[in-house]
Structure formats: structure tokens, C-alpha cells
Amino acid sequence: MNLPPSAPLSGADDDAILGQLAAWLDEGRDVALATVTKIWGSAPLPVGSHLAVEAGGAFVGSVSGGCIEGAVISSALETIADGKPRSLEFGVSDEQAWQVGLACGGTIGIFVERVR
Amino acid sequence: MNSKLFRALQAFRAAQCPAAMVTDRTTGVQALVTADQVSGELDLGEETLAGVRRLLAGDASGEVDGLFVRVYGPPWTLVLVGAVHIAQALAPMAALAGFAVKVIDPRRAFATASRFPGVELIVEWPNEVLAATPPNARTAVVTLTHDPKIDDVGLIGALRSPAFFVGALGSSRTHARRKARLVEAGFTDVDIARIAAPVGLDLGGRLPGEIAASIVAELVGARHGRPRQRP
Numbered sequence: 005m006n007l008p009p010s011a012p013l014s015g016a017d018d019d020a021i022l023g024q025l026a027a028w029l030d031e032g033r034d035v036a037l038a039t040v041t042k043i044w045g046s047a048p049l050p051v052g053s054h055l056a057v058e059a060g061g062a063f064v065g066s067v068s069g070g071c072i073e074g075a076v077i078s079s080a081l082e083t084i085a086d087g088k089p090r091s092l093e094f095g096v097s098d099e100q101a102w103q104v105g106l107a108c109g110g111t112i113g114i115f116v117e118r119v120r
Numbered sequence: 121m122n123s124k125l126f127r128a129l130q131a132f133r134a135a136q137c138p139a140a141m142v143t144d145r146t147t148g149v150q151a152l153v154t155a156d157q158v159s160g161e162l163d164l165g166e167e168t169l170a171g172v173r174r175l176l177a178g179d180a181s182g183e184v185d186g187l188f189v190r191v192y193g194p195p196w197t198l199v200l201v202g203a204v205h206i207a208q209a210l211a212p213m214a215a216l217a218g219f220a221v222k223v224i225d226p227r228r229a230f231a232t233a234s235r236f237p238g239v240e241l242i243v244e245w246p247n248e249v250l251a252a253t254p255p256n257a258r259t260a261v262v263t264l265t266h267d268p269k270i271d272d273v274g275l276i277g278a279l280r281s282p283a284f285f286v287g288a289l290g291s292s293r294t295h296a297r298r299k300a301r302l303v304e305a306g307f308t309d310v311d312i313a314r315i316a317a318p319v320g321l322d323l324g325g326r327l328p329g330e331i332a333a334s335i336v337a338e339l340v341g342a343r344h345g346r347p348r349q350r351p
Contacts, residue, residue, distance in 0.1 A: 017218060018133065018192060019133075019195070019220075022126075022129075022130060022133070025126070026126070026127075026130055029123055029126070037121060039188075039190060041145065041183075041188045042183075050181075051181045051182065052181035052190050052191070088148075089145065089147075089148035091145050091146075115143060115145050115188060117121050117143075117148050118121070119121045119122075119123055119126050120122075120123050
């Protein structure tokens with residue numbers, strides 16, 4: 005079954021986030037891209053939202069409005085290190101999600117991949 | 121993501137060609153799909169490809185047969201007619217709200233880079249610009265000069281296009297006179313009713329930043345299918 009599609013995202017956010025990712029690649033840096041792939045219930049950002057992470061810990065964009073960014077960045081750094089894509093899920097039933105503060109009551113699926 | 125595929129995606133985006141990145145989240149293997157091309161290492165069956173292209177056409181990210189599809193649609197654009205004081209506040213605010221902003225003003229003294237740092241400025245008549253690059257269904261046109269010589273030709277260009285939003289700054293009395301001129305120019309009541317005037321939500325503010333906020337608010341609503349109802 006296919007999930008209901010999301011609302012259109014604005015191109016300008018993509019310009020800023022993917023533009024930074026391209027600049028990091030140009031500089032020869034190791035980078036990962038995290039993308040919201042699913043939302044259930046209320047979630048702060050739409051499906052498709054991006055967070056780009058550089059090996060030094062710099063990041064641009066957002067997948068959650070801020071509440072799970074720290075955990076996603078940690079996973080992105082692991083993905084940069086081992087090259088393996090990761091599928092993450094944060095939600096109300098997830099103990100760790102409460103610790104990192106997904107208080108909006110929804111569940112978010114996130115895909116993290118290295119870009120190289 | 122393979123960096124070659126990423127560069128290809130960036131090239132499609134730069135060309136304003138809608139594209140979809142299709143990902144198998146287990147393996148990370150991907151395909152990049154446009155209306156008439158497919159590249160990448162992920163093999164998509166005919167039915168899956170058709171499903172991806174349905175999402176692409178609808179400008180909506182989602183899932184097809186367990187694969188994640190991220191759709192990169194063409195940008196939303198705001199064309200401002202008039203490099204005036206309010207435009208100086210509106211251009212950066214609209215950019216933050218996700219619009220690629222262009223400012224058109226034939227008056228060289230107004231359209232200067234020092235007044236609009238980092239903003240695309242076009243020092244030409246709006247009718248010429250809008251004829252050369254017609255607004256599409258993701259473009260909003262807002263006139264701000266209060267000078268009918270400049271605003272009217274901008275509005276006429278916008279009304280001849282499928283722009284999703286056409287707005288004009290100016291009082292109700294100014295708009296009544298404007299309507300009369302547009303009727304004179306051959307536009308119907310239905311055409312003229314497309315013009316949001318006075319543009320912006322009715323928030324009561326008079327400062328340039330307040331007016332800019334009200335205009336951005338109306339644009340956001342229009343983009344998400346929640347137009348302001350005017351009496």
C-alpha cells in the first residue's frame with residue numbers, strides 16, 4: 005500500500021541544503037544526507053525534508069524542527085564512517101525518542117545515506 | 121547516494137526540470153527519474169516507474185512499492201514589481217518562506233545592488249520581462265510601486281499567465297481606478313478578480329516590515345490552497 009503523498013516542499017530550502025552539500029563535496033569532505041521518509045500523526049516537517057551532515061559535525065537543514073537532530077547527526081556520522089545507509093524511526097513509543105525530545109506526538113521515519 | 125547521481129540531480133534542479141530520487145532503503149541503491157529519463161543502478165519495473173512518475177507529476181514525495189520517492193519539483197518564484205522600500209523587507213522574508221525572489225524595476229536609481237544585496241534585480245520594464253519569461257503556475261507576481269505606469273504593465277503580464285497568485289499594493293480607491301484601466305485594456309471581471317488587492321492579510325500593520333509580513337502570509341496561504349477571502 006502506498007502512503008498518501010506529502011504536500012509540495014519549497015525549492016528554496018533544497019537550494020540551500022543541497023547547495024551546501026555540493027560545496028562540501030567540492031572541498032573533498034565526507035558527507036551524509038538524512039531525509040524524512042515517513043511521518044505518522046503530527047510531525048513538524050513534511051516528508052522529503054533534508055538534513056545534510058559533514059564529517060566534522062557541521063550540518064544544514066532539518067528533519068524535525070530540532071528535537072531529534074542530535075540523534076540523527078550521530079547516525080549520519082556513523083554512516084559517513086562505515087558507508088552503510090541507516091533507516092531510523094523516532095516516535096512516542098520509542099524510549100530514546102522521548103529522551104531526545106520528540107514531544108510533538110508523531111512518529112518520523114528517516115533515511116540516512118553517505119554521499120560520495 | 122552516488123555523487124554522480126547527486127550531481128545529476130543538481131543539474132536537473134538547476135534546469136528547473138522536475139526529478140525524483142528513488143531509494144531502496146535496505147541497500148541504499150537509487151534511481152533518478154524525470155518525465156523522460158531514468159539513470160542510476162536501481163532497476164525499476166514498468167509499473168513501479170509509472171508509479172514514480174505519478175508522484176513526480178503530482179509534485180509529491182512518498183512511497184511506491186516499498187521504495188522511497190523524493191520528488192524535487194520546480195521552485196516557487198516571487199516576482200516583485202518595484203524595487204521600493206517594502207520590497208527591501210519583502211524580498212528576504214519571502215526567500216526565507218521558500219520563494220526564489222526576483223525584483224523588477226525599470227528605474228535604475230531604485231534597483232541597485234546596495235539596496236537589495238543578494239537579490240536578483242532586473243532593471244527593465246515588467247511587461248518586457250514577463251513576456252520574455254512568462255510566470256508559470258508556481259510563480260506569484262506582486263506589484264508594489266504605486267505608479268500605474270509600472271504596476272499596470274506588470275499586472276497585465278501576470279494576468280496573461282497562469283501565475284498562482286497576482287497581488288497589488290495600494291488602497292481600495294487606487295484599486296477601483298486600476299480596475300477601470302484594466303477593463304479599458306480589455307480584461308474581464310473574472311480576470312481582474314484574480315488580483316489580490318490590497319495585497320496582504322489584514323493585520324493592521326503599517327511599517328514596511330509589517331506589510332511585508334502580511335504579504336508573505338497571504339502568499340504562503342495561497343501556495344497551500346488557503347487563499348484569503350476578500351469581501
